[in-house]
Amino acid sequence: MSEAPTLRSRRPLTLRFDIPISKTHEFWDSLRAGRFVTTKCSKCGNVSFPPQSDCSRCMGSEFHWVDLGQDATLVTYTQVLTVPASFSAEGSYTVAIAEFRGGVKALAWLEGVTAEDATPGMKLRVEARTRSDGSPYYVFVPV
Ligand SMILES: [Zn+2]
Numbered sequence: 031m032s033e034a035p036t037l038r039s040r041r042p043l044t045l046r047f048d049i050p051i052s053k054t055h056e057f058w059d060s061l062r063a064g065r066f067v068t069t070k071c072s073k074c075g076n077v078s079f080p081p082q083s084d085c086s087r088c089m090g091s092e093f094h095w096v097d098l099g100q101d102a103t104l105v106t107y108t109q110v111l112t113v114p115a116s117f118s119a120e121g122s123y124t125v126a127i128a129e130f131r132g133g134v135k136a137l138a139w140l141e142g143v144t145a146e147d148a149t150p151g152m153k154l155r156v157e158a159r160t161r162s163d164g165s166p167y168y169v170f171v172p173v
Pocket residue numbers: 071072073074075076085086087088089090
């Protein structure tokens with residue numbers, strides 16, 4: 031049985047994301063220092079994550095930074111078995127949503143526990159990491 035002809039490309043595809051961070055660089059600077067911060071609207075008090083330079087509730091553009099701390103609670107998670115091309119070197123991984131004190135939720139990779147052993151409600155800690163290219167990122171790990 032011969033394979034049907036396709037238009038599938040076999041060329042490698044490199045994706046580059048240039049995301050402007052001029053208004054939210056404080057998040058990345060803080061993450062490098064081991065602190066997990068986000069924005070709080072100075073007008074209505076809405077706390078956003080990821081950090082936002084414009085409030086989604088009142089459209090205000092004045093904000094200040096608040097420290098979310100390191101402790102969070104696992105809300106839900108999923109194991110990614112079919113890995114996107116940009117993460118092909120990583121193998122399968124688990125993505126989690128966790129809630130910080132005050133109700134702010136964040137999404138990050140969950141490490142240090144298998145998807146079979148993860149349980150909603152378990153206590154997590156957010157940890158700052160640095161990629162080989164020097165860029166910071168964060169993960170959740172069990173406490
Ligand atoms: Zn607001």
